[in-house]
Amino acid sequence: xxxxxxxxxxxxxxxxxxxxxxxxxxxxxxxxxxxxxxxxxxxxxxxxxxxxxxxxxxxxxxxxxxxxxxxxxxxxxxxxxxxxxxxxxxxxxxxxxxxxxxxxxxxxxxxxxxxxxxxxxxxxxxxxxxxxxxxxxxxxxxxxxxxxxxxxxxxxxxxxxxxxxxxxxxxxxxxxxxxxxxxxxxxxxxxxxxxxxxxxxxxxxxxxxxxxxxxxxxxxxxxxxxxxxxxxxxxxxxxxxxxxxxxxxxxxxxxxxxxxxxxxxxxxxxxxxxxxxxxxxxxxxxxxxxxxxxxxxxxxxxxxxxxxxxxxxxxxxxxxxxxxxxxxxxxxxxxxxxxxxxxxxxxxxxxxxxxxxxxxxxxxxxxxxxxxxxxxxxxxxxxxxxxxxxxxxxxxxxxxxxxxxxxxxxxxxxxxxxxxxxxxxxxxxxxxxxxxxxxxxxxxxxxxxxxxxxxxxxxxxxxxxxxxxxxxxxxxxxxxxxxxxxxxxxxxxxxxxxxxxxxxxxxxxxxxxxxxxxxxxxxxxxxxxxxxxxxxxxxxxxxxxxxxxxxxxxxxxxxxxxxxxxxxxxxxxxxxxxxxx
Amino acid sequence: xxxxxxxxxxxxxxxxxxxxxxxxxxxxxxxxxxxxxxxxxxxxxxxxxxxxxxxxxxxxxxxxxxxxxxxxxxxxxxxxxxx
Numbered sequence: 327x328x329x330x331x332x333x334x335x336x337x338x339x340x341x342x343x344x345x346x347x348x349x350x351x352x353x354x355x356x357x358x359x360x361x362x363x364x365x366x367x368x369x370x371x372x373x374x375x376x377x378x379x380x381x382x383x384x385x386x387x388x389x390x391x392x393x394x395x396x397x398x399x400x401x402x403x404x405x406x407x408x409x410x411x412x413x414x415x416x417x418x419x420x421x422x423x424x425x426x427x428x429x430x431x432x433x434x435x436x437x438x439x440x441x442x443x444x445x446x447x448x449x450x451x452x453x454x455x456x457x458x459x460x461x462x463x464x465x466x467x468x469x470x471x472x473x474x475x476x477x478x479x480x481x482x483x484x485x486x487x488x489x490x491x492x493x494x495x496x497x498x499x500x501x502x503x504x505x506x507x508x509x510x511x512x513x514x515x516x517x518x519x520x521x522x523x524x525x526x527x528x529x530x531x532x533x534x535x536x537x538x539x540x541x542x543x544x545x546x547x548x549x550x551x552x553x554x555x556x557x558x559x560x561x562x563x564x565x566x567x568x569x570x571x572x573x574x575x576x577x578x579x580x581x582x583x584x585x586x587x588x589x590x591x592x593x594x595x596x597x598x599x600x601x602x603x604x605x606x607x608x609x610x611x612x613x614x615x616x617x618x619x620x621x622x623x624x625x626x627x628x629x630x631x632x633x634x635x636x637x638x639x640x641x642x643x644x645x646x647x648x649x650x651x652x653x654x655x656x657x658x659x660x661x662x663x664x665x666x667x668x669x670x671x672x673x674x675x676x677x678x679x680x681x682x683x684x685x686x687x688x689x690x691x692x693x694x695x696x697x698x699x700x701x702x703x704x705x706x707x708x709x710x711x712x713x714x715x716x717x718x719x720x721x722x723x724x725x726x727x728x729x730x731x732x733x734x735x736x737x738x739x740x741x742x743x744x745x746x747x748x749x750x751x752x753x754x755x756x757x758x759x760x761x762x763x764x765x766x767x768x769x770x771x772x773x774x775x776x777x778x779x780x781x782x783x784x785x786x787x788x789x790x791x792x793x794x795x796x797x798x799x800x801x802x803x804x805x806x807x808x809x810x811x812x813x814x815x816x817x818x819x820x821x822x823x824x825x826x827x828x829x830x831x832x833x834x835x836x837x838x839x840x841x842x843x844x845x846x847x848x849x850x851x852x853x854x855x856x857x858x859x860x861x862x863x864x865x866x867x868x869x870x871x872x873x874x875x876x877x878x879x880x881x882x883x884x885x886x887x888x889x890x891x892x893x894x895x896x897x898x899x900x901x902x903x904x905x906x907x
Numbered sequence: 908x909x910x911x912x913x914x915x916x917x918x919x920x921x922x923x924x925x926x927x928x929x930x931x932x933x934x935x936x937x938x939x940x941x942x943x944x945x946x947x948x949x950x951x952x953x954x955x956x957x958x959x960x961x962x963x964x965x966x967x968x969x970x971x972x973x974x975x976x977x978x979x980x981x982x983x984x985x986x987x988x989x990x
Contacts, residue, residue, distance in 0.1 A: 330959040333924050333952070357948055358955065522967050523951055 327533055329358060332365035339368050339376055346374035346774065348543065349381055349396060351389045352404035355524035356380040362536025363402060370544040378402075383524070387437060390444035399776035400453040400543045403445070404535065406526065407459045407481070410434035414481075415464055416520055422466035430466070431477050431484075438488045446495055451779020455542035456492055457500040457535065458485050461515045461526055496754070498542045498703065509534035544774075547762060549677065549699045550651050551600035552591065553642055555660040556607060556633075559681040560588060560623070561615070566608050570615035575622070583689040587681070588622035590693055595627035598709025599700045600649055600716065603631045604641035604658075604669075629717050638665050639672030646673070648720055650825035652764060652858065657699060706755045708802035712826075718799035719826050725798075737894040741796040741830060744898045745839055748782075748789050756791045756806045763822035765861045766833070769854035771820070781819065786810045788844070792836060794827055801826050807836060814847040815880070816840055821851075825861070833865050834890050839897065841883050850880045914961075914983050921960050922976060925953045938975035953979075961987065 327335075350356050350363060360378050368376040379398075381389030386409045393401060408415030411430040413422065448454055467475035489499050509531045520526035527535065557564045561573040562581035575584035595601045601623075605612065612633045616625040625631075630648050632641035638660070646653060654675030660666050661681040670678045677699065682688035702709075725735065757778050764770070773781065782789050792805035804827040808820035818840070823833060840849060854877055855863060869889045870881060915935075922934045926944055929937060939945045945953075954965050957979070963986060973979045 328959045329952075329955040330921075330924055333956065337924075337927055355948075357951060361952075518967070523947075525951070529955065 327362070327365060327537075329361065329529055329533075332361050332533070332536070335365040335368060336361055339364070341375055343373060343375040346371060346376050346400075347398040348376070348378045348400040348402055349389075349393060349398045350378050350402050350404065351381040351386055351393075353384055353386045353406060353409040354520075354526050355383065356404075357523075357525050358529060358532040359404065359525075359527060359535055362532050363539045364536075366536045366540035367543055370540050370546075387440045387444055390441060390448070393444075394447045394449070396449060396452070398452060399774045400455065401445075401448055402539045402543065403441075403454070403456040404539075405441070405457060405459055405485075406461050407463055409441075410437045410481075410484075413464070413466060415461075415526075416517065417524065419464070422464065424468070427466050427477055431480055434481060435484055438484055442488060442491055445492065445497065449776075449779075451776045451783075453543055453775050454492075454497040455500065455539060456489075456497060457505070457538065458489055458502055460502075460505065460509070460511075460531070460535070462511075500538050500542060505534065505538055508538070545703065547655075548702045549599070549657050550655040550762070551602065551649055552594065552657045552659060552696070552700070553602045553604050553645055554591065554658075555638075555662070555665065555681065556603060556605040556612060556615075558661040558683045559659060560584065560591075560603075562683065565611045565615050570611050570618070573615060576620070583683075583686060585622055586689075586693055590696060592623045592627055594696070594700050595623075595713060596710065597700075597702070597705055598712045600651075600713060601628050602645040602649070603628055603633065604638045604645065604660075605633050606635050606638065607633045609633045627713065629713060630720070637668065639669050642669050642673055642676070649716060650765070650828070657696065659696075704754060706758070706803075708755070711800055711802040714799055715801040715826050719801070722796070722798045723829065733892065736831065739796040739798070739830070739894070740896075741794065741894060742896040742898065743832060743835055744793040744900065745843075746791040746793070746900045746902045747843070748791070748902050753789065753791060755803060756789065759803060759806050759824065760808075760820055760822050763824060764856075764858040765825050766821075766823040766828070766865070767856070767859045767862060768818065768821040769852055770856040770859060771854070781808060784810060786812070790836075790840075792823075792832065794830070794832060796830070805832065805836060807840065809840075809849075811844055811846065814845075815850055816844050816846045816848070817850045817852065819852045821862075828861065831891060831893055832895070834869070835893050835895050835897070837869070837881070837886055838890060838893065839899070841886065843899065846883070848880045848882050849886075850878065853877055853879060914987060915980060917960055918957075918976070918980055918983060921953065921956045924956050925949055935976050938977075940974070957983070 348363065348367065350360055352359065360380055364376055364378040367378070386403070386405070390403070406415070408417065411433045413419035413426055413430045414434070445454060463478060467478050469475040493499050514528055514531040515526055516528045554560055561575045561584050562579065563573040565573050574581045575588060576582060591601050615621070630645055632645060642658060646656065652675070653673040657677045657679060658666065658669050659679045659681050661683050663680060666678040666680055670676060679692060679695065682692055757773060757775065761772050781787065787810050788808065790807040791803055793803050794801040801824070805823040806820065807818065809816050809818040837849060851866070853866065869886055870879070871889065919931055919934050922929070922937065923931060926942065928944070937945070950970065954967070954970050957963065958965055961983060969982065973982055
């Protein structure tokens with residue numbers, strides 16, 4: 327993005343949209359960096375009036391300490407060496423003698439401690455992102471530039487220790503290796519601009535820093551699932567031709583790329599990414615291949631498996647139905663351009679990747695691309711449960727459809743539902759569920775951490791996180807409700823439920839528990855119809871008798887009880903407030 | 908090579924990018940003295956926009972003397988016609 331493009335993007339930001347305020351904390355003149363952060367962030371969240379305000383020039387720690395009560399949604403910290411001690415940079419400082427260098431190291435440690443303490447005291451719910459020093463040191467060390475001086479290495483160690491503490495505290499650290507690839511270290515520093523204007527970044531570096539900060543502040547939603555082909559994708563060779571024992575993925579056969587792909591899929595599966603198979607193949611041969619002990623992806627990590635000779639778009643359709651997720655949350659990997667085109671045409675929005683068999687450089691890029699598309703900031707217990715719960719959900723639906731008496735089936739399911747009620751504290755896992763759920767979502771509204779914190783901190787606010795298990799297995803956390811009581815009415819602002827939990831009457835139970843626990847006569851829904859919340863709309867039509875057409879409507883207790891079916895769940899209610907970070 | 912009147916038009920657009928509150932008609936008469944928004948930060952911003960638009964690298968020392976639309980226009984005409 328050129329600077330002019332960035333400036334014009336900033337000028338397009340609608341002033342009347344909901345504000346999204348960021349404080350840019352840096353010790354230098356933020357000018358162009360501020361423009362680039364604003365432009366890139368607005369490109370990532372065009373429904374918000376993005377405003378990036380700079381901190382106090384030349385004093386990072388003081389700026390951070392002054393933000394303890396700030397109302398900004400995010401704080402971006404662009405740390406550079408002179409912020410730790412002016413002698414480490416070029417604009418200030420009065421000497422680089424050996425004793426001064428040693429003193430600079432000591433003062434850098436003190437300053438980093440102060441900066442960390444101030445960051446830890448930033449308001450709960452504020453998204454805090456930090457970049458580690460990106461620019462070169464002044465030539466203050468005794469070694470030639472190609473040799474690391476002990477003091478220089480100790481400074482790097484300080485930064486490394488600092489970054490670990492920052493990450494452990496739940497703040498996001500810009501990955502220096504990733505930045506090295508987009509902004510070459512030798513092309514970042516503008517000496518003249520630093521001395522004349524106080525802006526040390528070249529324009530290209532300011533652009534890349536702005537983009538990286540925007541990615542950290544408003545990360546893209548990770549993909550939820552991967553559907554993969556088998557022959558010449560999961561392994562090298564065509565199993566039906568060479569036999570299941572002769573397909574290869576190891577180093578000795580020079581087909582290690584396929585083995586690495588298997589390893590990545592296995593790791594992603596463990597991290598909650600769903601992995602399914604769509605292959606034109608003989609099921610018997612595929613079964614034999616999956617029995618091989620050297621396969622690096624276990625069959626237990628894959629579900630569903632669509633192996634036959636019919637069109638892959640149909641396989642993808644059935645897999646999406648089983649997962650109950652939309653195509654735009656899914657990656658489809660196949661070595662055949664024709665198959666990719668067929669699936670892409672039938673499922674607009676699906677992310678198609680051609681497996682680059684035989685091209686190691688492209689394979690290396692593909693592995694990294696998959697990691698970037700599926701990477702998530704934190705893992706939860708529910709991530710490990712996801713695949714099993716999908717598998718068990720399929721078993722549940724199959725058993726339910728085969729039952730002559732659904733009522734009997736639901737009663738015998740031994741369903742246990744836990745409601746965790748909290749007030750005021752940020753629950754990152756609850757927020758993640760709110761922000762990734764589309765189908766059973768009251769209004770589709772997404773929240774930043776700060777937005778969420780503001781919502782749940784309001785007087786009378788309530789948050790309920792719902793977990794479920796039955797005789798088929800655990801689904802883990804499957805629903806989040808947020809609202810506020812006003813007299814005898816509960817205003818429900820947020821209600822999401824995982825599609826894994828459909829058809830178990832959990833949605834009815836949620837409302838009944840809210841009516842009972844808060845002893846209210848009405849629940850007022852902040853409903854907004856979206857192109858994707860059809861299942862939620864169907865439910866509302868059912869419980870309101872078709873009256874849920876307006877964007878905000880009230881459901882009286884009596885009306886709900888008249889339509890509520892019999893509920894067989896065992897209920898556990900827990901009062902809990904989880905610490906923010 | 909750009910025609911002088913083309914340079915004028917492009918320069919007006921550059922000024923409008925940096926000073927969006929000033930109309931295109933008023934821009935040819937602006938100067939640093941008559942434009943409160945034209946402070947040191949705006950000057951740096953203007954330099955970068957000019958570099959983007961005209962594919963030039965401007966010398967910050969020379970830029971200090973370019974304190975009106977006319978002076979910037981004169982500088983650009985000189986640079987671009989010499990090129």
